[in-house]
Amino acid sequence: ADLVTLSACQTGLGKLEAGELIGLNRAFVYAGTHALVSALWRVDDLSTSVLMKHFYRNYVTANKARSLRQAQLLVKKDFPHPSYWAGFSLIGDYQ
Template sequence: HLAAHGEFDELNPLFSSLWLASSNPNNRRLTVKEVFKLDIRADLITLSACQTGLGKLEAGELIGLNRAFIYAGTHALISSLWRVDDLATSVLMKHFYRNYVTMDKAKSLRQAQLLVKKQFPHPAYWAGFSLVGDYK
């Protein structure tokens, strides 16, 4: 689970990134280009950040963080399709992980979204996260 600031680069999607805390200002971002080079053996990666599920079609391939993490080896990924609210996202993630103890990934996310929808009715608060890859 990565909770950070996400940024989609429409001009060059290989430089879309997660902004990570670092004392070195030159090494604060984890880019799509860097993720492609990783060897990740994870059942699920959750990117709790803005715009992490966006991609751009280049030479017939969709390039973005989703594709990079799947290519790097994760079986499934939860990411966002737009800028997300911090409070609503933290509530959603709390419910997702509580549900995930007894449900598969897809059901856990759906139930979490339905619960958040009660507190934050506008879809901008709860509908932005999607699951890619193995739903179980």
């Protein structure tokens, strides 16, 4: 897949074993996905749904990194605390 989005709580976390992070991110990367958006902590349902809506609308005309950043800035207007918008990260191909 070109992009996998894991918008549930703490999907970007894993377990450290032998110096490597084992988790969903790694599984999708090993399975061949080019890019992955995941949450680093517990995320609020409402702000996450708004963020994802904006992310996918932006993704029509912008790259993945810019789409995520623009979505985060829009969500930040209504949900100013970073716990609502800063928990999502993009790994892999940002284009």
